[in-house]
Amino acid sequence: MTEASTAPTPTESDGQPVLSARNVVKHFPVHGGGILQRKVGDVHAVCDVSFDIHPNETLGLVGESGCGKSTTARVVLNLQPATGGEVLFQGANLNSLSAKEMRSLRRSLQIVFQDPYASLDPRLPVNEIIAEPLRIHGLYGADGPERVRELLDTVGLRPEHGNRFPHEFSGGQRQRIGIARALALEPKVLVLDEPVSALDVSIQAGVLNLLQDLQSRLDLSYLFVSHDLSVVRHIADRIAVMYLGKIVETAPAEELFQRPTHPYTQALISAIPVPDPRKERTRERIVITGDVPSPSDPPSGCRFRTRCPKFANQLTEGQRTLCVEQEPELVDHGHGHPSACHYAEEAHLL
Template sequence: MSAQGEPVLEVRDLVKHFPVHSRGVVRRRVGDVHAVCGVSFDLYADETLGLVGESGSGKTTTARTLLNLERATSGTVSYGGRELTGLSRRQMRPLREELQIVFQDPYASLDPRVTVQEIVAEPLRIHGRYDAAGRAQVRELLRLVGLNPEHGNRFAHEFSGGQRQRIGIARALALRPRIIILDEPVSALDVSIQAGILNLLMDLQSELGLSFLFVAHDLSVMRHVAHRVAVMYLGRIVELAPTHQLFARPSHPYTQALISAIPLPDPRKERARRRIIVEGDVPSPISPPSGCRFRTRCPRFATQLTESERTACVEQTPELADRGTGAPVACHYAQPVRLL
């Protein structure tokens, strides 16, 4: 699929900061956690856009802010030409029918006190769409995600982790949404189970015409499911490219390091491949580095750049723009490299 036509979801300069307060009886605001800082992207019809990065990069916060589960500090999110940021819970309710989410943990995201039938039926009841045919709708949804409709009278704890995630997907599909945000939907599952869930999602996308924002930290998963991939580091998108291009010739040093860490099944290729090592810890999001946020860990910063080039990295924040590589990258000195 190619990104063509009008986007179904437009995100511009999205910012989300969390206040940090001092300890003690009188709690004062002493700073902010810069979780998401100026994120922009488009999501198109029938597309899977991957959002990847290390833990703490801001992926999940971005996903939750898109749905107003977290209130944006600034920036805009538009769906079908309508601005979502700033809407109240009541104003968002009609839009929930078309914007849904599947959470990471299939054990914590399902109510253990009610049956699977009621879990999947809940969105239909909330939006007044559960009628005489409601039970049949739920049975069809369970069948659609590969579960036995006869097991709808069971409780969530009676299912395996993979089956529970299928229940969560069925619940997200109940209102026939256009967009589903998948917040690391397979990271809590065994590798043998992950492939079944990923194949199910791709089949559902093809059959129902869905758009996915797929949040994950595993680039191997993205290579399998995403049409485009946005790489996040410390609250910013540092590279956004079609999946085949990103894996063939990544341009940002951080993306290159992530891809070089993916194990190869061929031992000879694995031994001969080029490794790019990123040393040091991720800086604190309370006080991120000036200029390029990756410069404190960039393997090229200290050894391959001139003094004037390093000064630019320290003083100037690189914008996410096409610098002749064919896709947007936030690096002053982006250089595509073939790794796999």
């Protein structure tokens, strides 16, 4: 029996998500000092996160550094085991698969890493870097060299680039090499973990346009992880905003920018510069104060309340009590998309 035959065979159906996260939880144990290294607590990196990604769709996952979005991406790919919940790829529960079964599905689920300088082996020429996944999965046959040349062309590089080493390329070119490597196995889903954050702004646009073109040509689905809402707006169909391990608002991209309802989303959007100087001088800014709470000891009730401008300046004592005692659910409060805020209301900031 071959490895491929041991894994469940995913099935595709019209209108069904290609990838789903259901109540995903990821905690990391914290150990105390001393010889015994006893467990003294947990870091709550991801807490009850759920979302769907449909065929040929891009879901943007955004939030501040440390909010758990990169951990979510790794759990979704089963690179880190989930503490709870499940991840479904075309109906197959990735959390229940053995390492052998998971390996055959890796062809369909690939990742592009944040740092184009650290994610490529400096000892290998580009041809070998791109060919490596093909060799691992036994797919590098007589047509292997031609497949590598084809992948280089797909990402906008020339065949002669394959003989060079990573240090001979710019950051944008290295990220294109990383994309070519991720495409080698013809995946259905690409997880893009901050793929342009290490690049100059002028180079970012070229990589984003390449990703959009590839999605259209190859029918790819993307989970696009980023802290930059402007970048996500350019590429995402839907956006999920994450704060301290939880999704606090999700909506179609333009709807989220035009009518955000969660105070955290509103603060993030208000911080985006507007190219019109006159409008930029007069527009409302929502300032978040204070430090992000520790994920090992998150606040009770609403996790954002300790930094929420609305909680501090607009709510009555009774309303604040609700925020302190009861965690808000991610539901639609009548605005057309879900938001995890007891007092969600629309704001028009752009």
